[in-house]
Amino acid sequence: MAMCRPPSLPIILLCFFFLLTMTYAARRLVPLGNQESSPPVKLHVTDTHVEIDNGIVKLTLMNPSGLITSIGYKGVDNILEYRNTEGRRGYWDIVWSRPDRNGSHFDTLHSTSLRVIKESDDQVEISFTKTWDRSRDGEVPLNIDKRYILLRGSSGFYSYAIFEHMEGWPDLNIDEARIAFKLHQDMFHYMVISDNKQRIMPSDMDRKVGDTLDYREAVLITHPSNPRLRGEVDDKYQYSCNNDDSHVHGWISSTGQRIGFWVVMPGDEFRGGGPVKQDLTSHAGPTSLATFFSAHYAGLNYGVRLRNGEHWKKVFGPVFVYLNSDRNNNSTAIWEDAKRQTAQERKKWPYDFPQSPDFPDANQRGAIRGRLLVHDKETAVAKSAYVGLAPPGDVGSWQDDSKGYQFWTRTDDRGYFSIKGVRAGTYNLYAWVPGVIGDYKHHGEITIRPGKQVEIGDAVYTSPRNGPTLWEIGIPDRTAAEFYVPDPNPLLVNKLFINHTEKYRQYGLWNRYTDLYPHNDLVYTVGASDYRKDWFFAHVNRHVNKEYVPTTWQIVFYLRKVVRRGSYTLRVALASSSFAEIQVGINNNNNQHPHFSTGRIGRDNAIARHGIHGLYKLYSVTISGCQLVEGRNTIYLRQARGGNPFTGVLYDYIRLEAPPQR
């Protein structure tokens, strides 16, 4: 302001004008619905409830349990299901057990104490806490701090929670953690998971009066209130998504003014299992979930396991619950706006407004960058590879981890990656490359420090390979999506997935194997068969006389020459396994003495849950040249465990390598 120094009137006036114009310009840049034009956030606490109102959204919570009893928006007092008891409308929940005791507990984490953390015109943040000590023997040995935030001018609210297990406390298993919302049943019938997954849903009552199928979550809708839904299957697992495909989902009301309700994941660091872990999203009820981790598509060993009195603390969230509407009641516009808002929230991550010291802001975080190369037949840059920091562990251990934080990205076309906003701490750098088998782990642990960037330069992943490919089946991408996915039984259809890229979400495909192969098992002939048409996506049991019996698949291939003293390598990459055992026979189908067996593997249950993948596993089987013959050879793959329709594996990719070449 040096130019203002000479105090002559014209100049002062000029400066005044200048300031006025500047302020005006600055004002004009403020987007609609932002702070100054909106009313201040108001907090109102009574003995039984806490109300936070920013003039757009009004959130009401129970005091001191911290459960959500109502969300008001656009003249609707409560978009949650008011007919449910107050404790069953919107709540954090976990499933926990103590390894030294029987019993598993579904727990909605009732807090015992309320604290107002911040109360200003621009932000209200409140905390509901619950602390454990040895006198609370039957309760979960965790300290819980549930937070809710409303910002001025924001059409929604934020929630996060801090779970802490103190040193010396009893061992604990936490199998899942999430926030659940039960929406108003008369208002919400239209569910949106993505651009190509949205539909009118059956009601809770439609499910109750329908026919339960092979498990209670799957119901054939027989007497719906909306006759167009008659004869369809409804199953919440059909709406599961990979974490990296799932940053916003929810519902649009279909009565009165159209209102959108959205669960937004602004960040991913607190979600367990890495970018392709699948979890539930929204489903009939109407229900919407913010799932932080669960055993779904992973198995019973998955989850937070606290042993030997270890200290553990993790922040889950914040997640954003967004409400919106459209002047013309246009549902497409409401969904488009929800996606736009999600992109904005993700841009703001890591948020700077949460008040807990356990949630570090951008300045307290670090970064890493580098380039990934992959060496298979030759060395090349790894394009679109998944690269992530996750807790130190074995190669691929991030798949099972929900205890720590994970930070993932994809490499660009030149193999470069950069991960910002990483919490300070010690990690391993992990990666995998679509199109190439196996898992990468960078040697040595990586320490991320606040405000610092780690440069790792070029990292080279050497993919397992002993010799040139003789033949291969499928694409090494950790899913079975490229294989033959049958049409569902016409009496068991979810119309959303007809002619859909996610055809595998249909119910009951496991039984189609028996329809296609009633007597003899699948035989795949290298060079003549096409895996898109001739390789059934799931190696399951056959349904015979009310029993599920093991099946043996054959891969037939011709070798012109065999190196009798050479070692051949069979690579079998699995996209999923559930209570299965794959036995491999080489030109010999002797069940008593298979050449190789995986042993019993997996509990990810992806077949029953319509996932096209669960957890990834790679087996390398050495085959001696003297087991092979010139001419026709057969590899037998026997899934040896019968008894159940869902027992089996999803193959990702199979390859036979010739002996190493000098």
Ligand SMILES: *[C@@H]1O[C@H](CO)[C@@H](O)[C@H](O)[C@H]1NC(C)=O
């Ligand atoms: C669990 O229950 C079984 C059978 O009811 C009982 O035999 C066992 O002692 C119990 N274990 C524990 C740790 O309580």
Ligand SMILES: *[C@@H]1O[C@H](CO)[C@@H](O)[C@H](O)[C@H]1NC(C)=O
């Ligand atoms: C949107 O729906 C509300 C409630 O049904 C109605 O009052 C309003 O006129 C509708 N707006 C338009 C543009 O149709």
Ligand SMILES: *[C@@H]1O[C@H](CO)[C@@H](O)[C@H](O)[C@H]1NC(C)=O
């Ligand atoms: C609804 O909104 C979408 C997206 O903004 C737009 O393309 C479409 O034309 C709108 N439909 C109507 C009937 O206005």
Ligand SMILES: *[C@@H]1O[C@H](CO)[C@@H](O)[C@H](O)[C@H]1NC(C)=O
């Ligand atoms: C699915 O695609 C087929 C062939 O393209 C078409 O005939 C059929 O009408 C489609 N079905 C639906 C429900 O879209």
